[in-house]
Amino acid sequence: MSNPSISDLFAEVQQAIDTVAQEELTNAEAIEQFRIHYLGSKGRVKAYMEAMRHIPAEQKRDYGQLVNAFKQAAETRYQSAKEQLEALSEQAGPTSLDLTAPGEPVPLGARHPVSITLERIVAIFERIGFAVADGPEIENDWYNFTAMNTPEDHPARDMQDTFYIVGIPDMLLRTHTSNVQARVMTTRKPPIRIIAPGRVYRNETISARSHAQFHQVEGLYVDEGVSFADMKQTLLYFAQEMFGATKIRLRPSFFPFTEPSAEMDIWLGIDTEENRRLTKGTGWLEILGCGMVDPQVLENCGIDSSRYSGFAFGMGIERQTLRLFNIPDIRLLFENDVRFLRQFSSAL
Structure with missing residues (x-):
């Protein structure tokens, strides 16, 4: 991560919070990419936390609260999207099956x-x-x-x-x-x-x-x-x-x-x-x-x-x-x- 000015860093974190709420998470692949981008080991949440060392002591508290708000927003958005997708899958039932996939043979017995x-x-x-x-x-x-x-x-x-x-x-x-x-x-x-x-x-x-x-x-x-x-x-x-x-x-x-x-x-x-x-x-x-x-x-x-x-x-x-x-x-x-x-x- 680059070293922007302190005011720019605060603004970037705030903008990230707003962006999280606007992400379109409509399928499992999008949700997984969201998790990696924001909450992964090399995600934005971890990067903002590592930037804490550049913040002056008198501003660390405000900055920490802002980063925690960003982390909570990302986690909430991720869990919400995941639960919604699981609920839709349960409601869809058999229609979620791939009807074009080849069927599995059912073994039949035989009379003696x-x-x-x-x-x-x-x-x-x-x-x-x-x-x-x-x-x-x-x-x-x-x-x-x-x-x-x-x-x-x-x-x-x-x-x-x-x-x-x-x-x-x-x-x-x-x-x-x-x-x-x-x-x-x-x-x-x-x-x-x-x-x-x-x-x-x-x-x-x-x-x-x-x-x-x-x-x-x-x-x-x-x-x-x-x-x-x-x-x-x-x-x-x-x-x-x-x-x-x-x-x-x-x-x-x-x-x-x-x-x-x-x-x-x-x-x-x-x-x-x-x-x-x-x-x-x-x-x-x-x-x-x-x-x-x-x-x-x-x-x-x-x-x-x-x-x-x-x-x-x-x-x-x-x-x-x-x-x-x-x-x-x-x-x-x-x-x-x-x-x-x-x-x-x-x-x-």
């Missing part, structure tokens, strides 16, 4: 492939009048085995195949969702038309094709005059809707709770290498088990088998999922690997 498959199966059967029924995963022996006509010496009752609850020998983790069928038949009167999706457990070695826990969908239809032909037509409709299959076949089989029993296959053909591999060169792929409800099962659940008949079917959801999405290993469905699950985001 088993859930996708389950919902497809449920939707197909709901369209033809089946209702969803549910039941407990921890079940007693009667609903899981006895009501389903499973003999006491049946291998499925062995601990090698079933998870029993420690200390409660009559309780177990259900091995199929047939327990839901038993509970429905003991609490409702025909006609009954339900599907029972849910998680089941079996004491199996975990491998690429099997797991100790998996999901099933079982179906049950009980009414007067229900025939094997009704079951066949129902399952043909499912195969067409689910897989686009042109034909099915029913092979004789055995289940304790149905008689007669059958395995249902769908025709894939052998026109592609994938179909040849899946069907082992036959063109046919096994999908589910089915059959007419054994009269003894109806009687066990309090339904008159001389008046009513019915059919039942069941399938593993994981098997259908592997087929639909060409997944090579069932263990991938249970590992919750985000890299694997992210592949199904387009199936939302």
Whole structure:
């Protein structure tokens, strides 16, 4: 700072006070420049204070009061402008955003492939009048085995195949969702038309094709005059809707709770290498088990088998999922690997 005369210095400080009040501070950049120019470490306030050494002793008091007035005016003006700008920003809200700036992507999750498959199966059967029924995963022996006509010496009752609850020998983790069928038949009167999706457990070695826990969908239809032909037509409709299959076949089989029993296959053909591999060169792929409800099962659940008949079917959801999405290993469905699950985001 130059060394003006004492009277000029007083006049300059007074003029600076008037200038501070007239500064236009309309944005953050102008406010910051104001702070640097007047209140910064090399600003005018500090320069005027350093000029105090040139003021005669009898005038130091007046000069000090004038410089303090200038400092207070600059600080007041700075704080006022800053608060006004912040208030305007809050009032403006979203309009203060730069709408031309590129948006930040929002990460989306994905439904599990088993859930996708389950919902497809449920939707197909709901369209033809089946209702969803549910039941407990921890079940007693009667609903899981006895009501389903499973003999006491049946291998499925062995601990090698079933998870029993420690200390409660009559309780177990259900091995199929047939327990839901038993509970429905003991609490409702025909006609009954339900599907029972849910998680089941079996004491199996975990491998690429099997797991100790998996999901099933079982179906049950009980009414007067229900025939094997009704079951066949129902399952043909499912195969067409689910897989686009042109034909099915029913092979004789055995289940304790149905008689007669059958395995249902769908025709894939052998026109592609994938179909040849899946069907082992036959063109046919096994999908589910089915059959007419054994009269003894109806009687066990309090339904008159001389008046009513019915059919039942069941399938593993994981098997259908592997087929639909060409997944090579069932263990991938249970590992919750985000890299694997992210592949199904387009199936939302």
